[in-house]
Amino acid sequence: MKKEEIPQDDGALGRIAKEVTYVVGDDGKYETAQSSGWDVKTEALNVAWNDVERKIEAAKQKVLNSEASPVLYFMEKRIMDLSILSAYTGFWKWTIKRHMKPSVFNALSDQKLKKYAELFEISVEELKNPFTPPTSEKS
Incomplete structure (x- = not known):
């Protein structure tokens, strides 16, 4: 998943905390990014x-x-x-x-x-x- 594809839905903990997610950066290497939540989760x-x-x-x-x-x-x-x-x-x-x-x-x-x-x-x-x-x- 690329950084711009990270779900930013209102999650169960969205107002309290962010979730760290691994994404593929522009250089093709893995890096971390924050998500406020994901409806499915x-x-x-x-x-x-x-x-x-x-x-x-x-x-x-x-x-x-x-x-x-x-x-x-x-x-x-x-x-x-x-x-x-x-x-x-x-x-x-x-x-x-x-x-x-x-x-x-x-x-x-x-x-x-x-x-x-x-x-x-x-x-x-x-x-x-x-x-x-x-x-x-x-x-």
Whole structure:
């Protein structure tokens, strides 16, 4: 692609940042140039984010229907999978799958809950009750 052919569509990050693209310069050598975005790439990103949002909502419904524990919801919300969760917590993947069962989750020790809460950057209380609004302390 030549420098004058670089797409300059309004991208997802167009107002925040420019994307570096490799182009062929007038001398035939590769060089870098900036693009503000490309409609095709923006559409692909939108499809990907819609898929992420759909997975989060499906996980939320499973938790609300007592079909899964909040571990599934926060895993989806943080865009993780079993391998990533296992690597960060030190739990085996099969153990995490068990923790996703509400009955097993409800019996987890405070130490295990704390490990998940720290990873998800929430409190243990938020982990146990993800859809309950936090209570404000009164002075």
